Amino acid sequence: TVAAPALAQTMPEIKWRMASSFPKSLDTIYGGGEFVAKRVAELTDGKFQIRVFAGGEIVPGLQVLDAVQQGTVECGHSVAYYYVGKDPTFAFEAAMPFGLNARQNNAWLYHGGGLELVREFYKDYNVINFPAGNSGTQMGGWFRKEIKSVKDLDGLKMRIAGIAGRVLTKLGVVPQQLAGGDIYPALEKGTIDAAEWVGPYDDEKLAFYKVAKYYYYPGFWEGGPTFSCYVNLEQWDKLPKVYKEAFATACAEATLDMQAKYDVQNITALKKLAAGGTQLRPYPKDVMVAAQKAAFQLYDEIAKENPKFAKIYGPWKSFRSDIQLWWRVAEFSFDQFVLTNPVK
């Protein structure tokens, strides 16, 4: 037959390593990388195999971008805001405080010009990025004492990182950098006053409610964070076209799947937390107002000195304002009615 050798050529056996930024204990987020690997194998009849390594197995979780950039691994699964220390521009792909919710971020990235802008930025890191997962709006963290107004944040030591930490600094918070496993003892001893992690599903497993009973919402710094797969550009260019399609579509499906999974998992976890005595509290309005103001002041400051940031900030801010116009009409009014008028 003539066709067979051509097929064999287009589907060579390829083995890649994927460095995840996440521990296996964050099973839903870590699972996003595994989802991509499994789907790619299924789509290529097992010819394109990707093995996923948890954070720390090959490189530390916060060095996944570097490892992909340098070619230590062919690809990675991470979240862009881990790299805001290199450049705050990274935050646009993942989440900006008071930015877009999950669906709005998908709209911006896939059809609103966002992915093109972000990919241009990533080229300088020798990487092509694919959105691959979302958690939806995260929670606002665990507090040992109640927060009644923005004044209560003054001098408060909170485990929070990145741009969110910079925003909260403007409100008097003293951000602390702690790995996930170190949060519980620090809250217990009182060396920190508050800590943010993810949402009910992941937070419940770490039992923060035992050492900090107030659980605030929303996590206004993560309205709908997008996780990403990174691929080294030379490795990407070497892939057969059909494997590129398999990788891209698997990442897109991971975006949908992780979100659906979290939306289900958070229900049960929230019920458990409430039954265990966790006190759910909305952030006071003055905290939200002050934090949003601080966030956009910060963006304006960064945009003045960082042209890469400014290049994305302008269109991103316009898109945010535009999509909110539409959201206020059908989407929000539907949610608002059904959520405030429960059916027995």
Added chain:
Amino acid sequence: TVAAPALAQTMPEIKWRMASSFPKSLDTIYGGGEFVAKRVAELTDGKFQIRVFAGGEIVPGLQVLDAVQQGTVECGHSVAYYYVGKDPTFAFEAAMPFGLNARQNNAWLYHGGGLELVREFYKDYNVINFPAGNSGTQMGGWFRKEIKSVKDLDGLKMRIAGIAGRVLTKLGVVPQQLAGGDIYPALEKGTIDAAEWVGPYDDEKLAFYKVAKYYYYPGFWEGGPTFSCYVNLEQWDKLPKVYKEAFATACAEATLDMQAKYDVQNITALKKLAAGGTQLRPYPKDVMVAAQKAAFQLYDEIAKENPKFAKIYGPWKSFRSDIQLWWRVAEFSFDQFVLTNPVK
């Protein structure tokens, strides 16, 4: 070589026809079927080809399920609520009035047990279904006169179909069945008083604003309708495993992609409509309250006499209530704040 013949076997050339329920003029919805076809071809190196036919080309749009069931075509792209005349149970997959929003419907279908329940139901129709597209919350339709309270609906002739029509009948509305192309002249002549279609992007193209200036929201009967691909079960069973994976993942990506596309397209269309003098109006609270009450009364009535409906209604209603618990916390409070506190 030993491998090549095996590969050739696993990737045979297959050609399918997909009957779409939609006209090409509904390009975003119709495009969902085309998206699946294109992705499947890309994922299989062009070996698995699906040709999409618009509604009416092979069978009328409302007979796509029947055509797939009988094997007239191998697959179809449609929306389940077109078939509530056969059995109202179909509506669960797509949209129930005052049901789930788009993300909640994804959560229910993909990880909340919904797809298993719905697929069991579809087996009686010799079909396997794949969610493949969502529009988000639709609009509540065009009205020639303002609706100030539920009394204004009494005797009102509205183009609206399916379960939504049955709900509105309980409020005095007289539902009318009209194809898309017949709506404009009927509104113009006043033979109908109101009509619902989709949302800003599709409605603007049909220029309803010229003959009915009040545009109501939200479309409470479609909080986030899921479109579907249907595959004839014998044809599905004959597919090589790798083609099954390609089809399934392409449908999932279509769900994400259509939503992102609509969320962007509706922005521009809404601005155009507003600039053209369209009067945007929220449905009065008493209409919403009466319609939700009527909807759940109807579901209770149907559940008493239809065991298939009852089997899905119970878990669906529990899921709805459960996910609303979680939504009220982080997700809704984030949206509410950013939407009601605009940044300059």
